[in-house]
Amino acid sequence: MSDFAASASAIDGADPDLKRRMRRAERRRNLAYFALILPLALLVLVAFVWPIASLLVRAVENEGIHDNLPQTVAALRAWDGPELPDERVYRLLADELAQAKGTPKLAAIATRLNREEAGLRSLVMKTARHLPLPADVSAKEALIAIDPAWGEPPIWKTLKRAGHPFTAFYLLAALDLTVDAHGHVALAPPQERVYLDVLGRTFWMSFNVTLLCLLLGFPVAYLMAILPVNRSNLLMLFVLLPFWTSVLVRIAAWIVLLQNEGLVNRLLLSLGLIQSPLPMLFNRFSVYIGMIHILLPFMVLPLYSVMKGISPVYVRAALSLGCPPWRSFWTIYFPQTIPGVGAGVLLVFIMCMGYYITPALLGGPKEQMLSYFIAFYTNQTINWNMAAALSAILLTATLLLYAVYALRFGPTRVKFMKAR
Amino acid sequence: MKMRTLHAAVLGLALGAAAPAMADLTIISFGGAAQQAQEKAFYQPFTQATGIKIHPGEYNGEQAKIKAMVMAGNVTWDLVEVESPELVRGCEEGLYEKIDFTKIGNKADFLPQAVNECGVGIFVWSVALAYDADKLPQAPTSWADFWDVKKFPGKRGLRKGAKYTLEFALLADGVPPQDVYKVLATKEGVDRAFAKLDQLKPHIQWWEAGAQPPQLLASGDLVMSAAYNGRIHAAQQEGKHLKVVWNQSIYDIDSWAIPKGDPNKAQALEFIRFASQPERQKAFSREISYGPTNLKALDGLDPKVLGELPSAPQNLAVALPMNTEFWVEHGEELEQRFNSWAAK
Structure with a gap:
C-alpha cells in the first residue's frame, strides 16, 4: 500500500487523467479485495459477533419485572420510601398480577424476584392465588391481608430495584459483589462468594498448564526442527496422533489409567512402591495431566514452525567465535524463537x-473453572443472565490478556517480519 | 403438461398414503437402566399396539434445551421425563402443555403426587444409602452411620449438588425426618447442614451421573454412597453384593411432560395413557426396582419385587418425600451456596 501511495505522489502534477485512471484502478482492486473477504466477514458477523453480542446483552438485561408489571414500575418511579407506597400503586400491582395469573408472565415475575431474595417466589404465587380483587375494596389492605410482607417497605424497594430495564446485578454477582440495603456495592457474604476464587483459579491453572506445556513442548519442537526429515516426520506423527483422537476418548483413557484400581496404581502396588492406592483421580493432578496432554500439540506446532525457519548458521557462528553452548543458545537461538513461544x-x-x-x-x-459455572447456569438453573455475566467476565479477562500480548509481542513480530 | 399431472398424481398418492400413518414419537429420558426398562415395558408394546415408532433419546435434565426448543417454536421432542421441581417450574413458565387427565385414566387410581397440571407420574424413585455388603463387616443403618468415619473408614459418595445432600446432612445431625424441610427453610438450618457437611468434607467423593455410585462401590473406591435405588438394584442383578438402606431415604416421582407446541401432542397423550395402565407399570417395576405411580399396579405384584420398590408400604413408612415446593423456592440460592462451599 505504501509503495503504491509513494508512486501516486511521484506522479503528482503529471497528467490528471492518468491520476484519475490510477485511482479508479485502485478503487476497483480494493473492491475486489473486499468482495473476496466479504463471505468470511459476513460469516464471522452472523455466526460469531452477533450471537456473542446478543448473549452478552443478557448480562445487563433485567427482564421479568419491567416488561410484565410496566404500570406498577412506572408508578414506583415516583416513590422513594421509607413510608409505604399509596393505594394507587397497590391497585396497579394487584391488577397487573391478576392479568399475569395463569400465564408464564407470573412465573417470570416470581423467578426474577426470587433471585433478589429467596422466598419471594411463593409470596408472588400466593398473592396471585387470591387475585383479582373486587373493585370496591382497598387494594392496600387486601394485599397486606394476603401477606403482611406487602406492608413492609423492603419488598417495594426490591420491586423498584428489580424493575429497571437494565441492571448490574448479574455482573456484580459474577464478581462476588452485591448491592446492600443502602444501595452500596459490597462484597457478598463469605459463604456465598465463589466466582473471584474461581476466576483466580482459572488464571492460575491456565498459567501452570501453559508453563508446563512450554517446558515439555520446547525440547520436542527443537528436536523436530534439527532432526533429519524422516525422523522428524515420525516425531511429528507422535505429536499429531493424539491430536486427531477425540478429547473424550483421551479423558476416558486417563480415568482408566489413574483410578484407584487403575493400571498405574496396580503397577505401583505390585512393585511394592506404595502400600495403598494413591489418589490420582478427581484432583488437581489428573486435571493437569489431562489438560497438558490435550493442549501440548498447540504449543509444539507453532514452536516448530518458527524453529524450522531459524538458520543454524547463527548459533554455529557464535560457537565458532568461542561463545559457550548454553550462552549461545540463550542469547542467539532462544530470542529467535520468541514469536513461536508467544x-x-x-x-x-x-x-x-x-x-x-x-x-x-x-x-x-x-x-472447576469458570466455564463449569457458565454451563451450570445455562443448563441446570436456566439463569441465562448469570451465564452471560460470567461469560462477559471471562471474555473481558481474555481480551485484556490478548491486549497485553499484542503490546508485548505484536511490534516485535512485525519488526521480525519486516527484517525478513 | 402430462408430466405435470403425473407428478401431481404421484405426489397426491404419496400424501394420501402418508396421512393415515401416525407420526413417530421422540421420547427423551435420563438413559441408563431406567430407560432400558422403559424400552421393554412401554416403547416396544406401544409400537406393537399402535404401529407408532418410537425414537428414544437421552438428556441430563437440562431444562435449557427444552426452553430453547419452545422459544424457537421448533419442538422436536414429543415427551420428556422430568423431575418434580423442574415440572412445577416448567409448567408455570409455560414450557409444558397442560394435560387433560380424563385422557389418561382415573385420577383416584394414582398416587396424589403423580397427578400434575402438566405432568403424569411415571415411577417413584428414591435416593438412599447404599453400600457393598462384601466390604463392610457391619451394616450401616442411617445417615448418622454415613457420617461416622471411625466406625466405617473410607470415602463416601454424595451427589454433587445441594438437593438431597443437605437433607441427608440434617438427618445425620439428628433432625427428625418430618422437620427436615422446616429446619432447612431457616438460615440457621442451612448453616447447620453445611456445618455437618464440613465434618465429612475430606471423606466425600462427589458424583454427578447416577451410574457412578454402583461402579465406584463395586470398584472399592467408595465404602458407602447416596445412590438411586434402581441403579443399585441393576447392579445387584449383575451379581454385585450391594445393599440399600431404606431408612431415611428420600423419594420423588419422575413424570412425563409434553413440551409446549409439540405437533404430535395427541399421540404423546395416547402414549402416556398406555404407559400408565397397571399392566405396563407392573412390567416396568419388574424390569427395574422403581415403584409404579398407578396404585392398581401394586396388586398382585410378587412380594419379592415389591420389597425392593420405594413405594412398598414398609419402605415408604421410613422414607421422606422430597419437598418439591421447597426446592422450587430455594433451589437456586442453595445450589449457589453449595457451589461456593464445594469449590473451597
Missing part, C-alpha cells in the same frame, strides 16, 4: 481459560 503460549493459555470438559470429568469441585 503464539504457542497465547494459544494454549486462551484455550485453557475456556476449558470445561476436562476439569468436569477429571477433577473434583475444587478444580
Whole structure:
C-alpha cells in the first residue's frame, strides 16, 4: 500500500487523467479485495459477533419485572420510601398480577424476584392465588391481608430495584459483589462468594498448564526442527496422533489409567512402591495431566514452525567465535524463537481459560473453572443472565490478556517480519 | 403438461398414503437402566399396539434445551421425563402443555403426587444409602452411620449438588425426618447442614451421573454412597453384593411432560395413557426396582419385587418425600451456596 501511495505522489502534477485512471484502478482492486473477504466477514458477523453480542446483552438485561408489571414500575418511579407506597400503586400491582395469573408472565415475575431474595417466589404465587380483587375494596389492605410482607417497605424497594430495564446485578454477582440495603456495592457474604476464587483459579491453572506445556513442548519442537526429515516426520506423527483422537476418548483413557484400581496404581502396588492406592483421580493432578496432554500439540506446532525457519548458521557462528553452548543458545537461538513461544503460549493459555470438559470429568469441585459455572447456569438453573455475566467476565479477562500480548509481542513480530 | 399431472398424481398418492400413518414419537429420558426398562415395558408394546415408532433419546435434565426448543417454536421432542421441581417450574413458565387427565385414566387410581397440571407420574424413585455388603463387616443403618468415619473408614459418595445432600446432612445431625424441610427453610438450618457437611468434607467423593455410585462401590473406591435405588438394584442383578438402606431415604416421582407446541401432542397423550395402565407399570417395576405411580399396579405384584420398590408400604413408612415446593423456592440460592462451599 505504501509503495503504491509513494508512486501516486511521484506522479503528482503529471497528467490528471492518468491520476484519475490510477485511482479508479485502485478503487476497483480494493473492491475486489473486499468482495473476496466479504463471505468470511459476513460469516464471522452472523455466526460469531452477533450471537456473542446478543448473549452478552443478557448480562445487563433485567427482564421479568419491567416488561410484565410496566404500570406498577412506572408508578414506583415516583416513590422513594421509607413510608409505604399509596393505594394507587397497590391497585396497579394487584391488577397487573391478576392479568399475569395463569400465564408464564407470573412465573417470570416470581423467578426474577426470587433471585433478589429467596422466598419471594411463593409470596408472588400466593398473592396471585387470591387475585383479582373486587373493585370496591382497598387494594392496600387486601394485599397486606394476603401477606403482611406487602406492608413492609423492603419488598417495594426490591420491586423498584428489580424493575429497571437494565441492571448490574448479574455482573456484580459474577464478581462476588452485591448491592446492600443502602444501595452500596459490597462484597457478598463469605459463604456465598465463589466466582473471584474461581476466576483466580482459572488464571492460575491456565498459567501452570501453559508453563508446563512450554517446558515439555520446547525440547520436542527443537528436536523436530534439527532432526533429519524422516525422523522428524515420525516425531511429528507422535505429536499429531493424539491430536486427531477425540478429547473424550483421551479423558476416558486417563480415568482408566489413574483410578484407584487403575493400571498405574496396580503397577505401583505390585512393585511394592506404595502400600495403598494413591489418589490420582478427581484432583488437581489428573486435571493437569489431562489438560497438558490435550493442549501440548498447540504449543509444539507453532514452536516448530518458527524453529524450522531459524538458520543454524547463527548459533554455529557464535560457537565458532568461542561463545559457550548454553550462552549461545540463550542469547542467539532462544530470542529467535520468541514469536513461536508467544503464539504457542497465547494459544494454549486462551484455550485453557475456556476449558470445561476436562476439569468436569477429571477433577473434583475444587478444580472447576469458570466455564463449569457458565454451563451450570445455562443448563441446570436456566439463569441465562448469570451465564452471560460470567461469560462477559471471562471474555473481558481474555481480551485484556490478548491486549497485553499484542503490546508485548505484536511490534516485535512485525519488526521480525519486516527484517525478513 | 402430462408430466405435470403425473407428478401431481404421484405426489397426491404419496400424501394420501402418508396421512393415515401416525407420526413417530421422540421420547427423551435420563438413559441408563431406567430407560432400558422403559424400552421393554412401554416403547416396544406401544409400537406393537399402535404401529407408532418410537425414537428414544437421552438428556441430563437440562431444562435449557427444552426452553430453547419452545422459544424457537421448533419442538422436536414429543415427551420428556422430568423431575418434580423442574415440572412445577416448567409448567408455570409455560414450557409444558397442560394435560387433560380424563385422557389418561382415573385420577383416584394414582398416587396424589403423580397427578400434575402438566405432568403424569411415571415411577417413584428414591435416593438412599447404599453400600457393598462384601466390604463392610457391619451394616450401616442411617445417615448418622454415613457420617461416622471411625466406625466405617473410607470415602463416601454424595451427589454433587445441594438437593438431597443437605437433607441427608440434617438427618445425620439428628433432625427428625418430618422437620427436615422446616429446619432447612431457616438460615440457621442451612448453616447447620453445611456445618455437618464440613465434618465429612475430606471423606466425600462427589458424583454427578447416577451410574457412578454402583461402579465406584463395586470398584472399592467408595465404602458407602447416596445412590438411586434402581441403579443399585441393576447392579445387584449383575451379581454385585450391594445393599440399600431404606431408612431415611428420600423419594420423588419422575413424570412425563409434553413440551409446549409439540405437533404430535395427541399421540404423546395416547402414549402416556398406555404407559400408565397397571399392566405396563407392573412390567416396568419388574424390569427395574422403581415403584409404579398407578396404585392398581401394586396388586398382585410378587412380594419379592415389591420389597425392593420405594413405594412398598414398609419402605415408604421410613422414607421422606422430597419437598418439591421447597426446592422450587430455594433451589437456586442453595445450589449457589453449595457451589461456593464445594469449590473451597
